[in-house]
Amino acid sequence: MSDNLIDRRNFMKATMAGMGGFFFLAAVENKQEVRAQGSKKWIYRTLGKTGIKVPVVSMGMVSAGNPNLVRAALDAGIIHLDTAHGYQRGQNEELIGEVIKGRPRDSYIIGTKVWSPYNRMTFLYTEEATEEAFLKRLDASLKHLGLDYLDILYHHQVARRESALFEPILKAMEKAKKDGKTRFVGISTHRNEPEVIRAAVDSKFYEVVLTSYNFKQRHYLEVREAIAKAAQAGLGVIAMKVMAGVTFQDPLKPINPSAALKWVLKDPNVTTTVPGFNTFEEMKIDLAVMEDLALTDSEKEYLQKQASLPGLYCQGCGQCMKQCITKLPIPDLMRAYMYTYGYRKPAFAQELVVSLGLPRRICEDCDSCPVKCSIGFDVPRKIRDVARLRDVPTEFIA
Ligand code: SF4
Ligand code: SF4
Numbered sequence: 001m002s003d004n005l006i007d008r009r010n011f012m013k014a015t016m017a018g019m020g021g022f023f024f025l026a027a028v029e030n031k032q033e034v035r036a037q038g039s040k041k042w043i044y045r046t047l048g049k050t051g052i053k054v055p056v057v058s059m060g061m062v063s064a065g066n067p068n069l070v071r072a073a074l075d076a077g078i079i080h081l082d083t084a085h086g087y088q089r090g091q092n093e094e095l096i097g098e099v100i101k102g103r104p105r106d107s108y109i110i111g112t113k114v115w116s117p118y119n120r121m122t123f124l125y126t127e128e129a130t131e132e133a134f135l136k137r138l139d140a141s142l143k144h145l146g147l148d149y150l151d152i153l154y155h156h157q158v159a160r161r162e163s164a165l166f167e168p169i170l171k172a173m174e175k176a177k178k179d180g181k182t183r184f185v186g187i188s189t190h191r192n193e194p195e196v197i198r199a200a201v202d203s204k205f206y207e208v209v210l211t212s213y214n215f216k217q218r219h220y221l222e223v224r225e226a227i228a229k230a231a232q233a234g235l236g237v238i239a240m241k242v243m244a245g246v247t248f249q250d251p252l253k254p255i256n257p258s259a260a261l262k263w264v265l266k267d268p269n270v271t272t273t274v275p276g277f278n279t280f281e282e283m284k285i286d287l288a289v290m291e292d293l294a295l296t297d298s299e300k301e302y303l304q305k306q307a308s309l310p311g312l313y314c315q316g317c318g319q320c321m322k323q324c325i326t327k328l329p330i331p332d333l334m335r336a337y338m339y340t341y342g343y344r345k346p347a348f349a350q351e352l353v354v355s356l357g358l359p360r361r362i363c364e365d366c367d368s369c370p371v372k373c374s375i376g377f378d379v380p381r382k383i384r385d386v387a388r389l390r391d392v393p394t395e396f397i398a
Contacts, residue, residue: 031268032056037077042290045271047236050184050207052109052151054080056265057290060240060274061092063345070099073283074108082210082238082274084113084156085141088351093144101146111210111238112141113156113188116169120329120356121321123159123191125166134172138181152208153182159191159316164199164206173205184208190241191316191331194219197226201233208236213270215263215303216244216313218375224267231269239264239273244306244313257282259299261289276343310375312342320379323371328363329356330371330379337386347397350389362387 032045033053043056058080059073070081083092093112100108114137116129138153153176158164164187173185186208189196193211200206209230213223227237242264243257257275264273277283295303314334321330332352339349363369363380371379389397 040287040291042077042287043265043293047208047238047271048231049234050152050236052080052236054109054272055290056270056272056293057261057286058082058109058238058272058274060276061096062087063276063278063343063348064092064095066278067095067099069278069280069283070096072280073277074099074103076283076287078287079107080109080111080151080272080274082111082240084115084154085137086113086115086156086351088347090140090144093141097144097146109151110145110147111152111154111186111208112145112150113154113210114138114141115156118157118159118163120332121327123163125163125169129166129168131168131172131175134169135176138172138176142181149180150182152184152186153177154186154188154208154210155206156188158187158189158196161195161199164196165203170203170205186210186236186238188240191318194222194226197223197230200235201226201230206235208238210238210240210274212241212316213239213264213267214242214244214313215260215307216311218315218317224269227267227269236271237269239270241313242273242275244311256299256302257285258289259295259302261286262293262295262299263303265289265293266295310377312338314338314377315375317374319374320371324379325366325370326359328358328383330383332356333383333386334377334379336389337382340386340389346389346392347394349386350392350394350397353386353389358387358390 032043034041035044044053045056046053055077059070059078059082061081061083064070081096083096096110114134116134117126118124118129119126142148153173155169155173176182177185184207185205187196187200187206188210190212197209197211200209211223211227213220213227217223230237243260261273261275264270275286277286314331316331318331321327324330336349336352339345339352363383369380373379
């Protein structure tokens with residue numbers, strides 16, 4: 001029996017037990033309210049001590065490209081849009097800026113994430129991660145959005161406690177808040193999330209946590225525990241990567257987005273989620289979740305089945321990075337692979353792959369590959385596949 005198989009079996013057992021726990025959660029209603037939204041009734045929750053009340057489904061902008069879809073989401077009652085300084089080199093923020101032009105400023109909540117350069121192996125900041133550079137990026141984001149201030153400014157892509165507490169960035173965010181450039185400050189993490197969330201709580205600085213959280217995470221019990229601690233301390237918690245790397249778009253592998261969303265929202269400590277719907281039909285499905293969070297029997301069955309499969313979601317455990325002879329940033333490459341084949345967003349994947357500064361020859365010179373992925377990914381095959389995006393002219397990619 002291979003190690004991978006043992007891992008997967010244990011994972012399956014833990015996941016089943018955890019989902020059982022979720023099925024019996026009872027007190028969700030105490031932390032939420034139901035509001036009429038046209039002919040529908042949507043569930044709202046409060047974002048910690050910020051006091052912001054939002055529907056439990058918001059819009060993740062990572063793969064957004066259609067301004068009419070964003071307009072439709074806002075018209076339907078979505079309040080919160082989640083973007084980032086780096087998405088499509090600022091064009092994502094510009095798209096939002098175009099859509100919100102003319103809308104009352106208090107009718108929407110904008111969160112954007114500002115990154116700083118870090119070492120892809122240690123996840124610690126490099127010398128270029130300065131207060132000034134952070135503030136410069138923030139100003140560029142405000143310009144793209146056409147706004148004087150954000151609702152939530154995030155310290156983006158944090159994977160270590162040291163980074164969460166990194167003084168130059170904390171100072172920059174403090175200054176941004178003092179200068180009225182943001183109402184609230186937050187932190188985003190999609191690797192080593194429990195450590196980062198605990199650091200955010202300890203800092204007594206952050207007001208919002210944006211974290212990966214989904215039914216395929218092997219360490220979701222630890223994430224759930226950290227989220228509970230954050231909520232107790234008054235931080236608002238927003239969940240991302242809730243679909244676990246799968247989308248609607250592969251007809252051969254139909255997925256159940258409602259089940260994945262409900263699984264996250266069964267946790268009463270999560271205020272809202274930011275799924276990235278790409279079509280009007282997908283939007284309709286995601287919004288309908290807000291009318292009833294109860295998992296149906298077929299949704300439970302779907303989650304149990306999917307939880308035992310490796311799928312496309314890299315756990316970010318980092319085991320492979322210690323083993324790789326050339327120290328490639330494998331989790332980032334697996335994320336790019338997921339963007340390509342899960343989200344069907346090769347442009348986004350290409351941007352990530354190019355940003356990694358990879359060697360020209362990749363996974364071609366090792367006699368044999370010692371990398372054993374903890375969930376059984378064929379790492380070199382996926383790397384060679386996704387690295388081809390470097391050679392595709394940008395204008396050929398949708
Ligand atoms: S084949 Fe690729 S993943 Fe494997 S050790 Fe070599 S460079 Fe690393
Ligand atoms: S590729 Fe596999 S071993 Fe590497 S971080 Fe992802 S899940 Fe862990």
